[in-house]
Amino acid sequence: MDELMYLAPEIVVVATGLAILLAGIFLSPQSKNLLGYLATLGVLAALFLTVKSFELLTMQGFMVGYSIFSDTLNIDALSQFFKLIFLVVALIVAIAAIKYNENSDHTEEFYALMLFATFGMMIVASANDLIVLFCAFELASLATYGLAAFEKQNPRSLEAGMKYFVFGSVSAALMLFGMTFVYGATGTTSIPQIAANSGLLTSSPIGLVAVVLLIAGFGFKMALVPFHMWAPDTYQGAPSVVSSLLAAGSKKMGFVAAFRIFIVALAALQPDWQFAFTILAVVTMTFGNLVAVSQTSVKRMLAYSSLAQAGYIAMAFAVMSPLALTGGIMYALAHAFMKAGAFIAAGVVVWMVTSEKRGNLKIPDHLDNFKGLGKRMPLTAFSMMIFVFALAGIPPTAGFMAKFVLFSSTIAAGMTWLAIIAILNSALSLFYYARLVRYMYVLPPEGGKVSEPFPYAIALLVAVAGVLAMGIWPEPFVELATNAAMVLF
């Protein structure tokens, strides 16, 4: 039973999901609105338990985690930090989705899928075994495929789900293929034991092939160029709340899995994957920022900016110092707040345009629909401004603090050129973020004042609070991220 205690957050998430699924059968569409509150409560409880679990870890000293279920799951600072990220995203999405699912007949499906996806991500964060990792990865993926295509009447949403599914399956196949070779060469699927045997991987080309395949497999999830092609189409087409979950949550799942597999298991091949990630990071951030400039759909722009941000996080693999990993891990949390919030804000505008039936209806998240948003929906516009400035790395926001830790560690490690490229990229990104702010605050409004639905407002405020808290008082977050990074060394 002790072992189950450590999984309390996961159990709460799954139990809530199952309860919602069951309750949905008996409820009328109107009373299904309650399910959203139930999901929010469940996520809050899991969040609380996760925060509590840090206390358990502190008692033991952070370096040692708990290894449970015959070494297949790890409860350590890294896993709990990423669970925090997933739960925060789930919380923001769950709150916003109360409005999104209002009076829908499919509410329970939405929340069940969302919670199962969150569960999958949480298990990936803890996974200490290739098979467990893969299964959890697929659980999260399958659930999100369904979510991306959730609007069955909306061809864009269907297209989004379809592309995501096809790409996801290919990437899963590549990942599994890579894992097969790792298993074949080292004779085990347990991550610590692979690490112990990883010398065996360096003696044949198969080790490198495995690295290539695994990078491709995780690269799809992390949306690194050139494995990114599904991301813009999916983020744009999927319902905003789902894009929020995908960009802010599911992307981080790729990162935490990659942290465990490359840094821990495949440590012996570090020069090879470090080189690969350096190139991928540079290409990804530059491509993402360049292409984002031309986008007129805000969600698509956010998708490309998401690519760029993944490029920054991937710098952690390229630098590989404890401080850089701290920066990368912290960036993952910062990005969760900023990107989840930004997609929700875009979702609020989509809601406004579709419910008012004016503006550009064909592309409801078109830039034109953001004109004068500062006057029309002050809260949404202000939050969006905070999010995009944070994404650009302007202080005093989470984005700046994360970039600060990451870039300064890059320079400290002697990779000044990489830091300069990243900073130039930030300057470039300012260009399209500033354009969005210009549309919201400088261009005259086209339409009257609209008040945001309550759930959306709360979701935005949660994200804003996170972004500002991390920017103004970063110490506790840096401390947690440092402890998480220490797990990998």
Place this chain on the structure above:
Amino acid sequence: MDPSNAIVIAVFLPFIVTWTLPLLYKVFKQRIGWIAAAIAFTCFALVAQVVPYTMAGTPIKDSWLWLPSAGLSFDIYGDGMAVLLALIVTGVGVIIMSYSTGYMSTKEDLPRYYQWLLLFMGAMLGVAFTDNTIQMFVFWELTSITSFMLIGYWRERPESIYGATKALLVTAGGGLFMFAGFLLLRIASGTYGISEVAGSSELLANVHDSELYVATLILIFIGAASKSAQGPFYIWLPNAMEAPTPVSAFLHSATMVKAGVYLVARMHPILSGTPEWLILVSGTGMFTMVMAGFLAFRQTDIKAILAYSTISQLAYLMTMYGYSTAEHPGLGFAAATFHLLNHSTFKATLFLVAGIVAHEAATRDIRKLGGLRKEMPKTFIVAVIAAASMAGVPPLNGFLSKEMFYETSLEIGHLVGGPWALIFPVVAVMGGVFTLMYSIKLIDGIFLGERTHDHDVPHHVHDAPLVMLAPAVFLVGLIIFFGLYPKFPIETLIQPAYSGLVPGAEHLHIKLWHGITTPFLMTVATFATGIILYRFYNGIAAWQNSFSARFPWISVNYYYDWTVNNARDVTHKISAVFQPGPIGPYIKASLLFMFFLAMVPLFYFHIPAGSILPAGMNFNAQPYEIVLYALMLVSALGAMIIPRYLPAVISLSALGFLVSLLYMYLKAPDLAMTQVCVETLSTIVFILVIMKMPQKFKEPMPMGKVMVNLLISGAVGFAVFAIMVNANVGMLGSFESFSQYFIEKSMAMTGGLNVVNVIVVDFRGYDTIGEISVLSLAALGVYNLILSRAGGAEGGEDE
């Protein structure tokens, strides 16, 4: 009050109060401006408390924990320079906010206006009192954002949108370069602290000896230059004039643009004293000073003239801060600092005058204005004094600091030697001549001459209302006071700033008259040349216009506009190539990429051997195997070629069953069993789904596409083949069999006689439960599919 507390309160008070303004507006309505002015005055009073400490030469230093794990704290440092800037910011702030109560129409969104003004003021105070580079960057970017919001305050105008965006891109972008410079500085010095480096000879030596010195200097200077509109970065300031005039007076002449200069002064003790510093800072300054002064001629909008004049005056400051040699690092420091104060007084006054004129005469175009001296006598006097101070007429404060400028230009020229002994003073005089000329033009164009009868200008123009005139008069009082009695500002503000940042600073003596010296003769020359050349003012302006029309590429704006206008098109082309939309190309591209990526390590490892196949491979196969392989090939081909879905699917599942046969042949019956189960289920699901779809492939594929696809799939197939044959090389040998373990333990641990039963229900009980549930769930799915087919209407509702 404790001075460090006073500083912290002054910095954060505006940030806190700003959130309450919308509420206060409900009570105070249009009088909200006075509340804002009161806040600014409170900050002024708080900062003023620090003056005695700086005069005594004991700067205030305090620190709070902020981000200890990254070596960061919230550090404040109140020395003379910081206090000087903070007093300018808050003092001008009081004046501007009071003036705004008269200038801004009550119909405007006033809370938003004062909110951003206060936020800006707080950010500037943060910049002034910061003692570490990262904190500096934080407040620095905040000033850029607040400036963006204020420039774009009048959202209806396309020009203000253009100007706001440009200002944000240049200043915030430049700030990022500065950030990079700060990170390099941290590498060179080992700390983020500013006064810490400046106060330690060891750390200073580290910075100067570092190979990163030049890169650090350039990056930080880019930040300063972009903020202070120097060099090619000047382009944003003229367009920023679209802001309401009080904002221009506050941000874009008196305070925000001083931030860049302030940064240069802050970095002075750390980075100055080298030829690089002199060349970069003074060189940029001198070039900008002459260029901007010259370009002011062709401007017709009062505010545009003032904008170029501001750029040119800021360049004076840069030039003087740049005057630095190894022996005399702070040569121009005192002069620059004094001019920084003086410029804030006279330039703010001129902007206020511009606001008054625009408010009363409804235009700022000097071609339409003229002869207003009779109708606006008070404004006229104020404007003349301010313009005279800018032009350097004694006995005003502008004269004093310009004399100092000439004097230091002579000295630096003397120290550098060679032709430079002449070049420095001559360029300085050129700057002075241009300043004099556009100062005359301002007065001449607005107030002198005949009244034009343009229909834009009202028939009768009133003089300024008291609420707008009083702040200007107050500033003019300062101009005269500082000119006649320089001892006061020098002793309270300039000397502490100077001594605080320049080691071994001498005591300053500034007098109005110190005999006929070379600087005095330079001033005389400036006046003589300026007045003579003023006759050609309009001719030069016309020539400038025709020149820039003929050579548009000479302007930096040309490149800015080109970049901004083309950015979208170019990136759109990139995205059209890489992101076409359909999923086919995506998959093909990814597969091809994977093919190359996977082949690289294989080639890399096998280059010595010359073949990617490992040595010692055997291709021995039994006849059974060969038959199996042949059948698999046939069914794979069948799945590909058959043009109808159903037979194709059946062919595909035949391939699956053949694979399970292969497993059986290779003595892996459990694997074969699983494969058969999975294959059966998936075939059923596949068929049930496919039955609902049209039975024929719709689009015939063109031959070329087929070939490309064949090529790609061939390549992928080859890659997989190559990987598989290589996989044998590094793999572990076969494992020891587990059977003995189960046979031994089954009786002892469970008491079961049938080993298979024991394995299924005991040893792998959980597995069995899992398998059962998976199979039953899959069966349920199949059942549902069948049901939906039979039910028709019921099951089909979602399609």
